Amino acid sequence: MKGLYAIADVGVLARRGMGLRVFAEGLKAAGVGVVQLRDKDGSPEGVLAGARVLREVFAGTDSLLVMNDRVDLGLLAGFGGVHVGQGDLSVEDAKAVAGQSESQRAQRKDEEDTERKWVVGGSTHTEDEVRVADVGAADYVAVGPVFATGTKADASPVVGLEGVRRARALTGKPLVAIGGITLANARSVVDAGADMVAVITGLFVPGRTVESVAWEFGKICVEVEREKTQTRIF
Numbered sequence: 001m002k003g004l005y006a007i008a009d010v011g012v013l014a015r016r017g018m019g020l021r022v023f024a025e026g027l028k029a030a031g032v033g034v035v036q037l038r039d040k041d042g043s044p045e046g047v048l049a050g051a052r053v054l055r056e057v058f059a060g061t062d063s064l065l066v067m068n069d070r071v072d073l074g075l076l077a078g079f080g081g082v083h084v085g086q087g088d089l090s091v092e093d094a095k096a097v098a099g100q101s102e103s104q105r106a107q108r109k110d111e112e113d114t115e116r117k118w119v120v121g122g123s124t125h126t127e128d129e130v131r132v133a134d135v136g137a138a139d140y141v142a143v144g145p146v147f148a149t150g151t152k153a154d155a156s157p158v159v160g161l162e163g164v165r166r167a168r169a170l171t172g173k174p175l176v177a178i179g180g181i182t183l184a185n186a187r188s189v190v191d192a193g194a195d196m197v198a199v200i201t202g203l204f205v206p207g208r209t210v211e212s213v214a215w216e217f218g219k220i221c222v223e224v225e226r227e228k229t230q231t232r233i234f
């Protein structure tokens with residue numbers, strides 16, 4: 001897991017007058033590897049309708065689709081994972097639900113389940129939470145908010161780049177940084193140890209397409225990773 005982790009926030013898109021399909025097509029054209037559907041105000045059926053749009057747009061790609069908050073809707077939507085925060089179902093319970101559902105599906109098909117395993121990611125905002133996530137069942141650990149964000153009303157205190165560095169030192173799991181990340185600061189976040197940058201508002205840059213911005217985020221991540229590898233060799 002490296003690069004841009006784009007979040008399709010239905011509320012943000014509505015406020016910006018951009019359709020989910022157009023947004024998703026921009027991400028797909030940029031080759032984004034992970035896309036989360038975050039719909040904090042949608043009804044369950046409304047969330048599933050949005051999920052169907054993402055499934056259609058990303059059909060035939062390797063991109064991982066992640067449902068925010070709701071493991072049940074993620075499974076129903078045929079997504080590849082769920083993201084849970086400290087106030088959501090625990091990572092372990094989300095794994096249990098996903099595991100039961102996937103093994104039932106495999107049994108129904110009377111075949112071994114050789115498809116990609118269902119991914120469960122969890123939020124952290126403190127060093128203690130990172131420690132807990134590190135020994136728990138999470139497939140990736142999210143840390144944030146790295147910088148101030150206007151997107152999440154109940155955001156925790158900013159952890160800064162130092163928070164990313166500390167999280168990096170505390171876990172070998174894939175580390176996703178989130179909160180106030182833009183093209184201008186993404187390099188510093190990956191330099192601090194993040195494997196992926198999760199971005200909502202930073203994907204909207206006046207005068208530019210979502211595709212070109214998403215592509216640039218990916219390029220920044222690749223460049224920093226390449227620099228790190230070269231530094232390790234020489």
Ligand SMILES: Cc1ncc(COP(=O)(O)OP(=O)(O)O)c(N)n1
Binds near residue numbers: 038087
């Ligand atoms: C990749 C990623 N990281 C963190 C969050 C935040 O999750 P949570 O704390 O549950 O807050 P909400 O997004 O549900 O409001 C996330 N969604 N994605």
Ligand SMILES: Cc1nc(C(=O)O)sc1CCOP(=O)(O)O
Binds near residue numbers: 149178180
């Ligand atoms: C959804 C979310 N979770 C956070 C956390 O700290 O866990 S910060 C955040 C908001 C991210 O939006 P933007 O890229 O617009 O700042």
Ligand SMILES: [Mg+2]
Binds near residue numbers: 068069085088
């Ligand atoms: Mg949540």
